Amino acid sequence: MNVDWSKSAEVREIVRRALAEDLGPSGLDVTSLATIPADQTDTGDLVARADGVVAGLDVAAAVFDEASAGTVKVSIKASDGARVTRGDVLATVAGPTRAILTAERTALNLLCRMSGVATHTRAWADALAGTKALVLDTRKTTPGLRVLEKYAVRAGGGTNKRMGLYDVAMIKDNHKLAAGGLTDAYRLVRSAFPDVPIQVEVETVAEAVESVEAGAEFLLCDNMSPALLREVVAAVGDRAELEATGGLTLDQAREYAETGVDYLSVGALTHSSPILDIALDLRPRS
Template identity: 85%
Template sequence: ATVAGPTRLLLTAERTALNLLCRMSGVATHTRAWADALAGTKAMVLDTRKTTSGLRALEKYAVRAGGGTNKRMGLHDVAMIKDNHKFAAGGITAAFRRVRETFPEVPVQVEVDTVAEALEAVEAGADFLLLDNMTPEMLTEVVASVGDRAELEATGGLTLDVAARYAATGVDFLSVGALTHSSPILDIAMDLRTG
């Protein structure tokens, strides 16, 4: 890229602009590696809500630029029932009912750890299941048990070297927090020239 302007202005903006460009380019490049690893499967790579304060919109844009998908921007667009919510409400069904009563129009995702929990969540009416730290064998069993009654998102401990194996289970998504919290930066510099 070429930028032009007064030298003082360019030097003043250089570090901030490069920091953002290097960071977002790193996120996009890392995401592209995941998207390529999932090629030929139905699974898509997702980011998570684990973003840098103040940079969520930019980081999520970088994920899209790299070939990934944004599932949620925050808790306002998808309600999330996690382990503590299940415990506090007295179970998956009770937690789902409370969320649905309070926010009837918001899609609900339930984090599950077992096939039995996955089936309970779907029977309660969950739109999405977050399949937490499951082995490929467990994921295959959930896919067979749930079918197309909910979107299935594998998460937890996923790395590029096992991505294709997890995608082959038939899940719809692999969610990878590392896209936005651990992507290496791309080394980009700015050199001044005359003319």
């Protein structure tokens, strides 16, 4: 499911900022400039150092392209979303050695991060297999990397929730308090933004029923036990989609999925996933 990020202005800007962070005000990789002749070329391989799920190969390619003004060529050998094993070659890069090494860490930072998110997400998707429940991400993303991390969730078999505060209205406890109550908050949002999907956070069966009676079609069941979730599922029926959220852990995934909810929302997919270790190995020179 590789995506051609070279056509995405948003991703290109992420790549430029990441490279600028490494190169600083001078724009120089002082080590490579000092040690490598300007006309030297090499070939190298992006190699998995651990088992996992890869995501972000085209993002890494965009880094090499940006850093080299197109002189480094990248040949991608795997597909985003694929399971990989230690030692697998994921991509090959060829071109000016200075440019390859200048781009190396930035490309790997993004690729390892995205692959770590995809790997973690795949573990949740596997745990939910055979149930109707899907794993959702949240807005708990690394600032500036949301579009990449949410893509990585999809590559790992997860589902994106909302991208931001603009595309879905989510009525949480503070909104209810500020608006004078759940039903009033729902009415105000629907009046102001008639075409925007509305989700309502609930903590009790009574709140769930009040929400669907107000018109809500998606409920966030916050910090509920599996037993309480089953009560909500029975009370709501098919009047709304239901999401279990709040401190869920992988060892609980199956138990929560089997309550009959439609989704499990897991902020840890993006805020706590370890990277997947991937390295760049230059091939020996003949």
